[in-house]
Amino acid sequence: MNEIEKESIDYLQKYWDYVINILIEFSPRLISALLIFLIGWYAIKVIKRVVTKIMIKREMEPTLSKFLADILIWTLKILLFVTVISRLGVENSSFVAIIGAAGLAIGLSLQGSLSNFAGGVLIIMFKPFKVGDFIEAQGVSGTVQQIQIFVTQLATVDNQIIFVPNGALSNGNIINYSYAETRRANIIINISYDSNLKKAKEIIFEIIHNHPAILKEPEPVILVDSLGDSSVNIAVRPWSKLEDFFTMRSDILEQIKQQFEENKITIPFPQSEIHIKQN
Numbered sequence: 013m014n015e016i017e018k019e020s021i022d023y024l025q026k027y028w029d030y031v032i033n034i035l036i037e038f039s040p041r042l043i044s045a046l047l048i049f050l051i052g053w054y055a056i057k058v059i060k061r062v063v064t065k066i067m068i069k070r071e072m073e074p075t076l077s078k079f080l081a082d083i084l085i086w087t088l089k090i091l092l093f094v095t096v097i098s099r100l101g102v103e104n105s106s107f108v109a110i111i112g113a114a115g116l117a118i119g120l121s122l123q124g125s126l127s128n129f130a131g132g133v134l135i136i137m138f139k140p141f142k143v144g145d146f147i148e149a150q151g152v153s154g155t156v157q158q159i160q161i162f163v164t165q166l167a168t169v170d171n172q173i174i175f176v177p178n179g180a181l182s183n184g185n186i187i188n189y190s191y192a193e194t195r196r197a198n199i200i201i202n203i204s205y206d207s208n209l210k211k212a213k214e215i216i217f218e219i220i221h222n223h224p225a226i227l228k229e230p231e232p233v234i235l236v237d238s239l240g241d242s243s244v245n246i247a248v249r250p251w252s253k254l255e256d257f258f259t260m261r262s263d264i265l266e267q268i269k270q271q272f273e274e275n276k277i278t279i280p281f282p283q284s285e286i287h288i289k290q291n
Contacts (some may be wrong), residue, residue: 019154040146041059041099041100042100042103044061044099045096045099045100045185048092048095048096048099048194049092049096050208052088052092052095052096055133056085056088056089059084059085060084060085061078063080063081064077065080066224067080067081068200074143077078078134078173079133079136079289082161088132106168108212111141112258119274120200125162127179128161128162128163128177128178128179129178130161130178130179130182131177131178131179131180131181131182131183132159132161132162132163132178132182134178134182135159135164135181135182136159140186140188141186141188141190141191142156142159143156143157143159144190145189145190145191146188146189146190147166147186147187147188147189147190148181148186148187148189148265149184149185149186150176150181150184151174152166152168152171152174152176153166153168153169153187154166154167154168154169154174155167155229155249157173160178161178162177163175163176163177163178164174164176164178164181168206186205189254190254192254193253193254194251194252194253194254195251195252195253195254195257196230196249196250196251197249197250197251197252197257197260197264198247198248198249198263199244199247199248199249199250199261199264199265200237200245200246200248201216201245201247201248201268201279202240202243202244202245202261202279202280203243203244203246203272203277203278203279203280204242204243204244204245204278204279204280205242205243205244206278207244207276207277207278208245208277209236210246211275211277212246212272212277213234213246215271215272215275216234216246216268217234217276219264219267219271220232220234220248220250220264223250223260223264225250225252225256225259225263226250226251226252226260227250227252227262229251230251232248232249232250232251233247233248234246234247234248234249235247242280242282243280248264248268250264
């Protein structure tokens with residue numbers, strides 16, 4: 013064996029001894045960090061099950077309970093990760109600086125997503141609507157299917173699915189048609205100036221008071237709303253339960269049309285007169 017081979021063997025032996033010493037010195041930290049990770053991960057799963065059961069027992073809204081559970085679990089996972097890294101010897105100050113720089117970069121690149129996330133938090137906290145409500149917002153309307161962290165899913169009356177960003181949704185006007193148990197219809201009926209106004213109001217009054225879905229309290233209102241260019245405009249404002257509203261409104265319009273035809277009361281429609289002049 014020549015001198016070069018002996019030097020190579022000695023170098024490898026010294027390097028191997030150095031690695032062994034490092035492993036011996038570092039093994040307690042590695043083992044303790046691994047134990048902390050395993051115990052912490054198991055504890056997080058147990059906490060998640062317990063928190064979920066408590067929320068179900070207290071009958072919390074599913075969207076809110078899932079959101080709060082996710083926030084709690086991710087917070088615990090981050091704390092566990094920091095604890096394990098610290099146990100391995102990484103300084104907390106350096107790690108926090110790295111996390112802060114990464115968070116700033118991510119925040120600048122995801123401003124829209126963070127806005128939608130904040131909007132989702134506001135919607136879940138203040139509850140302007142819930143799953144199953146029929147709402148109108150941002151130029152669209154539909155039944156709320158899901159309230160997610162970043163978007164809210166709506167199903168339109170013709171069963172199209174619309175995803176509305178929570179940021180825009182929380183900062184705009186929202187009409188919740190399902191918020192109250194009752195709803196008032198505002199129906200405008202037009203009759204010609206030649207028709208009998210008193211008779212028309214009597215017919216509407218009879219229809220309103222005989223309809224089973226119209227509530228007695230609050231009392232329905234029938235009044236002359238305005239005098240138009242070609243018609244007298246009568247406002248009909250009955251109340252009904254929310255689930256009966258659209259059926260009630262359709263029935264009222266149909267019965268008024270039939271009764272007006274039978275009693276010779278004219279509902280005007282736009283007409284044009286053409287005058288031809290001859291030389």
